[in-house]
Amino acid sequence: EREQTLNQLLVEMDGFEANEGIILIAATNRPDVLDPALLRPGRFDRQVVVPNPDIIGRERILQVHMKKVPLAADVDPRTIARGTPGFSGADLANLVNEAALLAARRNKRTVAMAEFEDAKDKVMMGAERRSMVMSDEERKLTAYHEGGHALVALNLEASDPIHKATIIPRGRALGMVMRLPERDQLSVTRAKLKADLAVAMGGRIAEEVIFGHEKVTSGASSDIQMATNMAKAMVTQFGMSDELGPLAYGDNEQEVFLGHSVTRTQNTSDETQSKIDSETRKFVDEGYQKAESIIRENLDDLHTIANGLLEYETLSGDEIEGLLKGDPPHRPEPTDTDSGPGALSAVPSVGKSKNVGDAKPQST
Structure with missing residues (x-):
């Protein structure tokens, strides 16, 4: 089945007639299992490696996703980018979404740096299990x-x-x-x-x-x-x-994957x-x-x-x-938790028009 699929793909790419004005683009996270016939000149002959973004890339990706949520004044995308090495674009999108959900659960009008830090901990270390009983x-x-x-x-x-x-x-x-x-x-x-x-x-x-x-x-x-x-x-x-x-x-x-031998020597x-x-x-x-x-x-x-x-x-x-050094932590009391009828939601609205009371996202 794999060979039939590969042969059909090659036929569609080459065919019997020249196809002009058509650019074929493909993506994979397993380049090691691709058949060499796919990568020869005239087919997928240009390979572009796309690694996870560096700190500049992460900052710009965060800025894109942060436009969808109302931000507090203390939010610094550069600081968040510096603290998320190895994150992919999808990870950063998830981070912003988790931060917005945390702010909504806390009845906050805006997403502050504290929510981003807590969301980062959840993404990197897993969700808290405070219900677990420990002696x-x-x-x-x-x-x-x-x-x-x-x-x-x-x-x-x-x-x-x-x-x-x-x-x-x-x-x-x-x-x-x-x-x-x-x-x-x-x-x-x-x-x-x-x-x-x-x-x-x-x-x-x-x-x-x-x-x-x-x-x-x-x-x-x-x-x-x-x-x-x-x-x-x-x-x-x-x-x-x-x-x-x-x-x-x-x-x-x-x-072990497609095209690889199951045996080990x-x-x-x-x-x-x-x-x-x-x-x-x-x-x-x-x-x-x-x-x-x-x-x-x-x-x-x-x-x-x-x-x-x-x-x-x-x-x-x-x-x-x-x-x-003898200086214990100073934990400020939580603020900005207005939960009244006029409170604004930190969660971005999707698929509906903005009402007068909707919070406007802040650009960074």
Whole structure:
């Protein structure tokens, strides 16, 4: 069936007569599975790679979508664009929509920066599950686990800055520490990867240091999986192992798809595979030891961060740094929540004419 479809497409593109004045345009997110016959000169011979937008592109995309909603004076598209690296155009459209829905639920006339921040957290970290019942012991353990991640990240220069730490369950996680790069990253250094390994181990070590070896939980399973995959990539893909050198090992592990063989062949010997396992373990152990050293040397800071999370549940990176300097967070009371009959909706109206009472969108 696939071959018949391909042949028919080629016939329609070439045919027996010349088709002038017709431009064929196609898009795919799996160029690796396209048949070479489609890409030869005279067919789809010009290929344009469209990556996710950079900070300038994200800002302009946000400005387009923000025209549909009434904005508060504090909304800065540039700041939002800087905090959304890797977002696609669809992600940014969803972000603006989620922010507008949040403002409507809060009976606000306009969409403020607070709604955009909360919407960004929902998109990046998952929806809050405040209805989930956690015991005091679980909350305390989660606070120290996330505090361990945050403490290690703060003490490693190569680590990305902390965006937010929370012990409010989101998605399948009981808590989370979200870090965001200060700019778009096109490549990753060895120092950055080693810092990420240490940060991943910080939660597990905090549990063991505070609660003891027998009280370590399964909460670090995803951290361990991520660290193992990262260390293996450093050895087999990035050539960062001093023992194995700048060589690539293992087959392409992309998803099996059309035109790809289902079988896998191993192109490494048992001896080489043993070295790969050893070097992978070496990188993970180095990260573990670095994180343990930081946590044991800064136990007071760990207690401060954990207690702050227990009290406030969610802390931004700046608030964590302020806590460590003795400056607790200042949480303003919510404002602009007029829910009377004359209140304006922050949700854009679609498919209907604007009435006199409809809010006019602000342009940026």
